[in-house]
Amino acid sequence: MERTYLMVKPDGVQRNLAGEIISRFEKRGFKIIGLKMFKITRDLAEKHYGEHVGKPFFEPLVDFITSGPVVAMVIEGKNAISAAREMMGATDPLKAAPGTIRNSFGIDMGRNVIHGSDSPASAAREIGLFFKEEELVVYNRDLDRWIY
Ligand code: RTP
Numbered sequence: 001m002e003r004t005y006l007m008v009k010p011d012g013v014q015r016n017l018a019g020e021i022i023s024r025f026e027k028r029g030f031k032i033i034g035l036k037m038f039k040i041t042r043d044l045a046e047k048h049y050g051e052h053v054g055k056p057f058f059e060p061l062v063d064f065i066t067s068g069p070v071v072a073m074v075i076e077g078k079n080a081i082s083a084a085r086e087m088m089g090a091t092d093p094l095k096a097a098p099g100t101i102r103n104s105f106g107i108d109m110g111r112n113v114i115h116g117s118d119s120p121a122s123a124a125r126e127i128g129l130f131f132k133e134e135e136l137v138v139y140n141r142d143l144d145r146w147i148y
């Protein structure tokens with residue numbers, strides 16, 4: 001089983017899409033093991049998007065991600081990282097496949113409603129950045145045998 005870090009961005013929260021987005025992962029069968037709402041500090045945003053330092057969109061991206069509350073979660077399941085990226089769709093919502101989250105709810109590259117870790121290394125790093133170990137809940141679901 002794999003874990004990944006997902007986050008409804010400030011635009012998604014302001015547009016009341018958090019529940020709908022969480023619901024897609026629940027319905028798919030992924031197990032939520034961490035969930036919280038908070039405002040990202042500038043320092044944390046710069047660490048989170050560290051790979052983009054120096055790019056022209058870096059400052060607007062940090063401004064945007066710190067502009068309002070986010071809803072963050074850690075989900076667990078088979079191939080969670082790539083499956084979640086596939087459910088999200090391409091970074092540019094206009095290029096995202098029909099039915100994906102970004103295609104369903106977005107138009108603009110800078111307002112793409114959800115973040116998801118893009119590799120096992122990013123997932124480990126981002127889970128550690130945003131969640132304390134004790135905030136991750138280990139539990140069994142009776143329905144797991146109907147998913148796997
Ligand atoms: P994210 O990290 O936010 O989940 O998005 P991603 O992996 O699909 O895309 P990434 O390359 O990591 O870019 C992070 C965010 O920066 C904005 N962006 N703008 N050329 C551009 O104008 C540009 N490229 C990226 C997007 O909002 C993207 O989500």
Ligand code: MG
Binds near residue numbers: 118
């Ligand atoms: Mg990224």
